[in-house]
Each structure stands twice: as structure tokens, then as C-alpha cells.
Amino acid sequence: MAKRRASIPVNPMANQFGAGIAIEKLLVEKLLPKEKEEAGRPHREDGHSFFLLEKGKVSIEIDFEKYNIKPSSLLYLHPNQVHRITAFENVTVCVWSIRNEHLQPEYLKILEELTPTSPLLLKKDAVSLLSDAVSLGMRLFDRKEDKLYHAAIKDSCNALVALAISQFLGHTTSTQKLSRFETVAKSFRNLLERNYTTDKRPAVYAKKLNISIPYLNECVRHATGFSVSHHIQQRVILEAKRLLSHSDQAIKEIAAELGYDDYPYFSRLFTKVVGKTPVAFRNKNLD
Incomplete structure (x- = not known):
């Protein structure tokens, strides 16, 4: 039995590069024992986090709800949500995460209204667009000598958030004006x-x-x-x-x-x- 902690652990994913922003693509055949143990512990993320599963199998528990995520699915996790990974195999996943202080205020407002969301299965063209945007963001992350480096990665991540929000809104919100x-x-x-x-x-x-x-x-x-x-x-x-x-x-x-x-x-x-x-x-x- 794993030892519980005095408080719920927070994974500093958005701050892994010291910027409060992260954009990356992961290709993982199988988690190492230590990685599996860490992923299996319930935790929160330090930012608003998005996962685009392109390939493989992922099972996750979010606030006591269990999900088996299929390829071409988009998952959004609010920083308040507690989750743990229960299965992770032969995975290719695009990831982007951003903390509140770097997120556009209007996007933050929409995300608060969307939470909680279920994994969303995307069409092929949407997956391609998001994947290409992640690739561009990763290239920008490598250009640390650019004068407007932080502005570029911040804008790139916000653009990814906007694209993700558009997908969720397209499936959860009526185009008609709210009553x-x-x-x-x-x-x-x-x-x-x-x-x-x-x-x-x-x-x-x-x-x-x-x-x-x-x-x-x-x-x-x-x-x-x-x-x-x-x-x-x-x-x-x-x-x-x-x-x-x-x-x-x-x-x-x-x-x-x-x-x-x-x-x-x-x-x-x-x-x-x-x-x-x-x-x-x-x-x-x-x-």
C-alpha cells in the first residue's frame, strides 16, 4: 500500500522548463517502474494541461471517474482535478500545459466553465492541426536566444489552448445564444x-x-x-x-x-x- 501524503502532490509539468509553460511530444513504449509508480500516484498538475493521444493505450482515473482513452482523443485537466494513470503502453502523445498567469484571461474563463470534461474523440483534420501546432511550439522552445522567446512560447501555447477549447465547445455548447x-x-x-x-x-x-x-x-x-x-x-x-x-x-x-x-x-x-x-x-x- 502506497503511503499517503500530507497534501495532494502537484506535478510541476508546466514549469519543467522554468517558464510555467510546456509543449512537447512523448513517444513511450512502456513506463519504467519508477515512472509507473509516480504516474500511478494521485496528483494534480500545476497548470491547465492538455493531452492529445495519437497512438497507444492510456487508462486514467480523474476525480474517481475511470476513462479508457482511445487514439485521436483530446483530454483536458484543470489544475484542481486529481488524477492518476492506471495503464500507459505504446503511447505517442502531444502535451501542452500552461499556468494561470500565462493563460489568456478569456481562455481561463471558458476553461473554468467547461470543467469537468470527458476525453474527446477528434476528427483526423483536427488531430493533424493540433499535432502540427505542437511541432511548431516545440521548435520555438528550442530558440532560447530569440529576443522575444518567452512571448513566442506563451503565444504558441495559448494558440494551442484556443484550438483545444474550440474542439470542446464544438461538442458541448449550442451555437444558439444562452437563455x-x-x-x-x-x-x-x-x-x-x-x-x-x-x-x-x-x-x-x-x-x-x-x-x-x-x-x-x-x-x-x-x-x-x-x-x-x-x-x-x-x-x-x-x-x-x-x-x-x-x-x-x-x-x-x-x-x-x-x-x-x-x-x-x-x-x-x-x-x-x-x-x-x-x-x-x-x-x-x-x-
């Missing part, structure tokens, strides 16, 4: 992602959006099928599951980190939503 209900629900979800550890009451989000609590609930329920309180609980519980499974923090510490000074209340809420106590969930999901 008022959908617009409000999207704004609520954006606020929730930034404030779920501090703001647990629907009234807080309604006030931030300058609308009434009943109207916020109406919009969110119409757009998603669930209430505002449900979304707040689910976001908190997801983070609790991550920390219970992949960190060594005491349950009381996790409760406090998530904004619950009343540990018994947190324990009752977790048990109600998950169907197991925090202790039982941790014991079943030890890494």
Missing part, C-alpha cells in the same frame, strides 16, 4: 468555484448576482435540474473526497479547510451526501 436561465446558472457556477470554501448559503450567491434567492434557484434548477444548495454541497463534497482519499490530513483539518468549524455537522453532511461517513470513505479509498 437567461443558462446565463445566470453559468455565473453562479463560476462564483461557486471561487467561493465554495467560504460561502455555503444560496443567499450569498444571490446577493453577489443581484437577484433574489427564488429566482437564482429557478434559473439553476431550470438549467441543470438541481438546486443551488445541491451544487454547493456537491462541490464541497468533491473536494472532501479528494482530500480524504489522497492526503494525510486529519478529518477535522479537512473540515476546517472546507469552511466547517463544526466538525460533527460536516461529518453528518458528508454521510448524507455520500452514504458513508468520512472515516468509512477514507478507509475504502486509501491510495
Whole structure:
């Protein structure tokens, strides 16, 4: 049994070249034992990370969901998401990763709204375009003596992000204008992602959006099928599951980190939503 850590490990992929940006193509027949052990440990990435699988077999677990990824698939991982690789064989994969400070603000906003996404199977022309863009980005990475070196690799990686976003939007978003209900629900979800550890009451989000609590609930329920309180609980519980499974923090510490000074209340809420106590969930999901 692998030893858990005090906090969830973060893989510095985007900073591997010291720039907060990475663009590369990997050809790996089989992971070495040490590489396999590291990839199999649950971890986060330090940037917004994209993987274009051109060849081979990859199985991955992302926030307790398991995926078997096929060639010509595009995978996006948000820095918050915890994942681990369970199978990796005869792989050719294009990779690009970028930290928040280098990412175009409008792209960051869209990515926050897209998360979470499932692996997306691409058409041949889309794969070719992304692969060519990765090759160009890799060439730019080698030109360290250029006067505008960092600007060039930053723009190159942002271009790759834009191409990837376009693929996801083409499969997940209607070309029609969002309804008022959908617009409000999207704004609520954006606020929730930034404030779920501090703001647990629907009234807080309604006030931030300058609308009434009943109207916020109406919009969110119409757009998603669930209430505002449900979304707040689910976001908190997801983070609790991550920390219970992949960190060594005491349950009381996790409760406090998530904004619950009343540990018994947190324990009752977790048990109600998950169907197991925090202790039982941790014991079943030890890494």
C-alpha cells in the first residue's frame, strides 16, 4: 500500500522548463517502474494541461471517474482535478500545459466553465492541426536566444489552448445564444468555484448576482435540474473526497479547510451526501 501524503502532490509539468509553460511530444513504449509508480500516484498538475493521444493505450482515473482513452482523443485537466494513470503502453502523445498567469484571461474563463470534461474523440483534420501546432511550439522552445522567446512560447501555447477549447465547445455548447436561465446558472457556477470554501448559503450567491434567492434557484434548477444548495454541497463534497482519499490530513483539518468549524455537522453532511461517513470513505479509498 502506497503511503499517503500530507497534501495532494502537484506535478510541476508546466514549469519543467522554468517558464510555467510546456509543449512537447512523448513517444513511450512502456513506463519504467519508477515512472509507473509516480504516474500511478494521485496528483494534480500545476497548470491547465492538455493531452492529445495519437497512438497507444492510456487508462486514467480523474476525480474517481475511470476513462479508457482511445487514439485521436483530446483530454483536458484543470489544475484542481486529481488524477492518476492506471495503464500507459505504446503511447505517442502531444502535451501542452500552461499556468494561470500565462493563460489568456478569456481562455481561463471558458476553461473554468467547461470543467469537468470527458476525453474527446477528434476528427483526423483536427488531430493533424493540433499535432502540427505542437511541432511548431516545440521548435520555438528550442530558440532560447530569440529576443522575444518567452512571448513566442506563451503565444504558441495559448494558440494551442484556443484550438483545444474550440474542439470542446464544438461538442458541448449550442451555437444558439444562452437563455437567461443558462446565463445566470453559468455565473453562479463560476462564483461557486471561487467561493465554495467560504460561502455555503444560496443567499450569498444571490446577493453577489443581484437577484433574489427564488429566482437564482429557478434559473439553476431550470438549467441543470438541481438546486443551488445541491451544487454547493456537491462541490464541497468533491473536494472532501479528494482530500480524504489522497492526503494525510486529519478529518477535522479537512473540515476546517472546507469552511466547517463544526466538525460533527460536516461529518453528518458528508454521510448524507455520500452514504458513508468520512472515516468509512477514507478507509475504502486509501491510495
